[in-house]
Every structure is written in structure tokens, then in C-alpha cells.
Amino acid sequence: MATLVNKVKTRKRFSLSDNLFQLFLWGYAFISLYPLIWMLFYSFKNNDEIFVSNPFGFPTVLRVENYIKAWSQYNVPQYFLNSLIVAVATVIITIVAALMFAYATSRMRWKGKAFARTYVALGMFIPVQAVLIPVARVVQDLGLMGTHWALILPYAAFNLAFSSMVFYGFFLGIPVEMEEAACIDGANIFQTFFQIIVPTVKPAIATLIIFTFLNSWNEFILANVLVIDQKLKTLPLGILFFQGQFTTDWGAMGATMVIASLPTILVYILFSNQVEKAMTLGGAVKG
Numbered sequence: 696m697a698t699l700v701n702k703v704k705t706r707k708r709f710s711l712s713d714n715l716f717q718l719f720l721w722g723y724a725f726i727s728l729y730p731l732i733w734m735l736f737y738s739f740k741n742n743d744e745i746f747v748s749n750p751f752g753f754p755t756v757l758r759v760e761n762y763i764k765a766w767s768q769y770n771v772p773q774y775f776l777n778s779l780i781v782a783v784a785t786v787i788i789t790i791v792a793a794l795m796f797a798y799a800t801s802r803m804r805w806k807g808k809a810f811a812r813t814y815v816a817l818g819m820f821i822p823v824q825a826v827l828i829p830v831a832r833v834v835q836d837l838g839l840m841g842t843h844w845a846l847i848l849p850y851a852a853f854n855l856a857f858s859s860m861v862f863y864g865f866f867l868g869i870p871v872e873m874e875e876a877a878c879i880d881g882a883n884i885f886q887t888f889f890q891i892i893v894p895t896v897k898p899a900i901a902t903l904i905i906f907t908f909l910n911s912w913n914e915f916i917l918a919n920v921l922v923i924d925q926k927l928k929t930l931p932l933g934i935l936f937f938q939g940q941f942t943t944d945w946g947a948m949g950a951t952m953v954i955a956s957l958p959t960i961l962v963y964i965l966f967s968n969q970v971e972k973a974m975t976l977g978g979a980v981k982g
Contacts, residue, residue, distance in 0.1 A: 731956070738762070738949030745945050761946040762954070771951055773926060774933035778912055779958065781846045781929060785911040786904055788851040789858050793903070794896075796855075797862030798888060802874070812863065818856030823916050831920055845921045846929070850911045858903045865899045866892070901966035908962050912955075930955045 737745050738761055739754040749755060765771050799805070800812045830849050839845040869892065877887045893900075915931040922928055934951055 734949055734952055734956075738946065738953045740949075741946050742944075745949075758946060761950040764944070765947040765950040765954065769933065769947060769951065771930075771933065771954060774928055774930045775954065777843070777927055778929040778931075778955075780843050781850065782908050782911040782958075784843065784847045785850040785854065786907045788847065789854045789907050790900060790903060792851065793855055793858035793862050794893065794900075795888075797859045797866055798892060800859075801863050801866035802871075802892075812859075815856050815859050818853070819860070823853065827916065827920060830917070834921055840921070841924050841927070843927065845927075846911075846914075846918055849917055849921065850914065854907045854910055858907065861899060861903060862896065865896045869895055905962055905966055909959055912959060 733751065736752075736754055737750075739757045739759070740749065740761075741758060744750070744754065796811075796815065800808045834840060834845050834849065839848065873891055873895075874887050877891050882890070913931060914929075918929050918932055922932060930951070934948060934955075
């Protein structure tokens, strides 16, 4: 009888703790999602509703003209295309370079690889503001001003350090026996890399695609300094043009921010399954 009573008490205790934890998770989810919901709401409002009559509620009238105005009058398609070109190119260059560098420093034997790995890793601790002027001078001396490469190459360089270190950690978790078996079967180093190693770290690749894409898509400081031509401005820079001398079209600005958020949400949806697998990749490979 006493054992049964203890079991009932234990179940009640666990049930209470589970309910409290679920309540905390729902509250955290609401706090996290509310800014996005508020941004979506105010993209359908005018300035009066946003600041005076209805700042937090559902829009009384769905003003679709905010999206039409943002798309047609404020050159959003051009800014969107520029951001997309820069972000995609940055992702490709960063992932390819980081994969090859991490593989060379984790699986190959060559003199100076420890120094090279440390040198690249130091890039994670250098703030953009500290090297803003030198980067601008280098880009100018290379003749990249007025092209998309003025942003692509610096973005790839700043993301390379973190991506290389992540891939380095994943490569260390891959058993050497996999490569030895491939060599016995007659595979060369390139076949081993592209057919054995790269498919094994797909979850890490997906995670870094999201990370790099978000960094380059939302970056403002470098873009504000390196982009001079109006036709090459990205979305973070384009939002500045909604601020007039006397008034700001906040509804159209909200519509632009919603449009700018769509690619990042789409990228996460496409690669979310691989990101979840990245959490358990190490144990699965070793097993």
C-alpha cells in the first residue's frame, strides 16, 4: 500500500513539473514569436494605426497597398536581388573553402597546419569595426568597388573562420577507417573527400548554410561602407530610404521587412531536418 502511495505521489510530482515546463515553453515561444507577429501586423497598417489608434492589435484594414508601394516605389526588387546574389555567393564560397581547409588541417599531415588553423581561428575574435578601414582600402585597391564582389569576398572571409572550426570538429569525429577502406577500394583523395567525407557532414553543411546566409543577408555595417552604387545596395541599406526628411512610411517599411524575412525562413525550413541531425551526428558516426 505504501509503495502504491509513493508511486502516485511521484507521478503527481512529475506531472506538475512537466506542466510547469510546458507552460514555460509556451510562454517562451510566445515571447519569441510576438515580434514577428507584430511586424506582420504593422506591415498592413498606416502610420496612425501603428503609433496612435492600434499599435498592438490586429489591423482594422489589411492595407495590401503597403506591399505594392514597397515593391514598386522603393526599388525593393533590386535590393532583394542584390541581397540574394551576395548571400548565395557568400554561402558557396564559404562552405567550399571551409570544407577544404578543415579537411586539410584535420586529416592531412603537412608542416605548419597547426599554425594555419590557429591563424584562421583568430578571425572569429576580430570585430568588423576594427578592420573596417583596411577592408575598404583592400577592396578599393583590388578594383572591386562598384561590383557585388565588394561584399561577397569580405563576407566570405569573415564567415570562414567559424565555418572552418565547425567542420574541423566534425571531421575529427569521423573514424579514419572510413578513409582507409576507401583507399583500399582504389579511391583517390578527391574521391574520398567528395564521396565519403562530404556526405557524412551534410548536417554540419546545412547548419552553416543557414548561419552564413543569415549573416550575409542581414549585414549592414560593411555594406554601408563598401557599397556606393545605388544599383548595388542590399535590403538592409534599402530600408533607410523609407525615412524621409519629415515623415517615414512605416507601413511600407514593415512590408519590406516581411519580404526580407521570407528567404531566411525558407532557408531554415529547407535545412531544418539536417540541422536536427547535426546534434547527433558525432555519436552516430562513432557508433
